[in-house]
Amino acid sequence: VTKPTAAMLEAARNCAVGDDVFGEDPTVVALEQRIARLTGKEAGLFCASATMTNQLAIRCHLTQPPHSILCDKRAHIYKYECGGAAFHSQASTTAIMPRNGVHLTAEEIEANLVEEDVHTAPTRLISLENTLNGVIFPWDELSDIHQLARQRSIPLHLDGARLWNASVATGISLQAYGTLFDSISLCISKGMGCPIGSVLVGTKPFIERARWFRKLFGGGWRQAGILASMGLVALEDYGERMALDHLHASQLAEACARHQLACQLPVHTNMLFLDTGARSAAKLAAHLQQHHRILTMPMSRSILRMVVHHQISKQDIDHVIATLPTALSALDADPTEAHNDHEDDDDARAANGTSTAYYYRI
Ligand SMILES: Cc1ncc(COP(=O)(O)O)c(C=O)c1O
Numbered sequence: 367v368t369k370p371t372a373a374m375l376e377a378a379r380n381c382a383v384g385d386d387v388f389g390e391d392p393t394v395v396a397l398e399q400r401i402a403r404l405t406g407k408e409a410g411l412f413c414a415s416a417t418m419t420n421q422l423a424i425r426c427h428l429t430q431p432p433h434s435i436l437c438d439k440r441a442h443i444y445k446y447e448c449g450g451a452a453f454h455s456q457a458s459t460t461a462i463m464p465r466n467g468v469h470l471t472a473e474e475i476e477a478n479l480v481e482e483d484v485h486t487a488p489t490r491l492i493s494l495e496n497t498l499n500g501v502i503f504p505w506d507e508l509s510d511i512h513q514l515a516r517q518r519s520i521p522l523h524l525d526g527a528r529l530w531n532a533s534v535a536t537g538i539s540l541q542a543y544g545t546l547f548d549s550i551s552l553c554i555s556k557g558m559g560c561p562i563g564s565v566l567v568g569t570k571p572f573i574e575r576a577r578w579f580r581k582l583f584g585g586g587w588r589q590a591g592i593l594a595s596m597g598l599v600a601l602e603d604y605g606e607r608m609a610l611d612h613l614h615a616s617q618l619a620e621a622c623a624r625h626q627l628a629c630q631l632p633v634h635t636n637m638l639f640l641d642t643g644a645r646s647a648a649k650l651a652a653h654l655q656q657h658h659r660i661l662t663m664p665m666s667r668s669i670l671r672m673v674v675h676h677q678i679s680k681q682d683i684d685h686v687i688a689t690l691p692t693a694l695s696a697l698d699a700d701p702t703e704a705h706n707d708h709e710d711d712d713d714a715r716a717a718n719g720t721s722t723a724y725y726y727r728i
Contacts, residue, residue: 368559368675375598381595386412387581393591397598399553401565404601405544409573411566411580414595416442416527418585419551419566421450422576424457426490426568427521427549431456432487434480438470440462441495442525454583458487468631469503470494472510479518496524498545499671500615500637512546522546527553531635534608548572551641554597557611557636558604559676563593600610607676611636614683615674621687625694630669638672639665645697649697653697658689 370378377540378727383389412480413419420443424435429481435451437444439461443451451457462478464470475492482488492515496503524547526532533540554560566576580586612635619633621639630639634705642650647664654660674683 368555368561368677370561370596371559374560374599375468377595377599378592381591383589383591385671386590387586388638391589391594394594397594398556398565400598402567402602403494404540405550405552405567406414406541406552407544407567408570409437409568411573411576411588412597413564413566413580413585414562414587416525416551416553416564417447418580419564420493420523420525421447421454422579422583423523423549423551423566424493424569425449425455425579426572426575427491427523428455428457433459434458434460434468434487435491435493436460436462436475436478436480436489437493438498440459440498441493442527443493443495457491460489467589468501469498470511470689472514475511476514479520480503491523492520493523493525494547494608495527495639497532499631499639500528500531500633500635501631502535502634505536505538508543508546521548522588523548524550526550528556528635531605531608531612534605535612535635546604552598556674558597558600559607560596560600561579561594563597565597581662608636609680611674611676614678614680615672617683618672618674618686621690625690627690627694636674638674639641640670640672642668642670644668645694650693650697653693654689658685658693660686662688687720 379460381393386394389395391543394412402408403668413422424443435457437459441461444459444461451459453500460478460480462470462474464472480486481491492511494503494511506653517685526543529540529543529550529552533543533724542627549566549572551564551566554563554565566573615633615636619629621637622629622638627642628642645668647670650670651662651664654662665671
């Protein structure tokens with residue numbers, strides 16, 4: 367997991383603070399305005415998590431049930447937010463697995479829109495994620511989906527928790543991405559390296575409404591400038607740091623390929639989803655952790671997630687690359703260790719003690 371840098375801790379110690387429930391914390395206001403400006407939006411709202419900014423966005427875009435959201439089946443809002451859309455917004459969800467296995471297309475979104483009818487919960491929001499599992503959503507497809515959403519008067523939200531990575535890798539500015547979406551949530555944790563936090567951006571009235579719901583959800587906070595100050599530090603040099611993370615991730619993917627470990631998805635940014643085949647991903651993760659102090663995360667029986675961040679150095683990457691053959695041989699030498707015949711996804715996570723945690727590991 368990332369730790370705040372010395373510069374972040376220094377900023378947190380020295381920043382000006384006020385009561386953010388009253389909109390009086392100058393450091394929070396500075397972070398909100400900065401990220402709103404970067405994405406070409408009128409206003410921003412700093413919250414504790416991307417789960418909160420996504421759920422606030424959903425709550426504010428949707429008004430009167432029956433209504434539904436259309437998203438990717440692998441989207442964070444669908445898989446990892448405790449069914450929040452149903453709980454907070456009384457919304458059902460149309461979750462689609464992209465036919466190409468990588469990203470949704472305008473064509474399949476159009477084909478899956480729920481139309482108005484006395485029997486249905488019509489689609490009133492389309493939500494996309496970029497990056498999703500580290501994979502960049504192609505710009506042309508995003509533009510087509512934007513056009514479709516406009517034609518159908520359906521608002522478009524972006525879970526941009528990792529949008530920084532997409533922007534750094536493609537060179538497409540945050541502002542350009544901002545033109546396609548009505549609202550975006552962007553994390554200052556994850557690749558940005560801060561301990562927690564996410565900023566929701568949109569129009570002024572939309573953010574005012576979100577601020578009200580944030581209070582209702584119990585998310586109004588006081589001297590949050592201490593956290594916001596770290597985000598302002600992260601904004602200073604994230605581009606260079608992320609470019610290096612992406613290079614490290616691609617080096618790692620190449621090394622894995624040399625050991626017949628293919629990636630389930632293209633490695634566009636800082637995430638790898640390794641296919642461990644007949645080997646148990648959970649047992650490989652446990653072995654790497656116990657014997658080599660390498661933290662990874664099994665996602666299913668045979669998919670192992672690795673995430674690279676700015677506190678993982680070139681030496682760390684070299685250590686992982688050098689260690690992989692040894693770890694794989696050790697696992698293969700002991701057949702009771704290596705195979706995953708009787709595991710299901712939950713067992714795989716539990717075996718590594720990660721059933722509930724969502725770690726940012728290599
Ligand atoms: C794409 C995406 N959206 C949202 C979240 C939720 O972030 P948080 O942990 O801040 O709630 C995550 C967390 O990993 C994520 O990867």
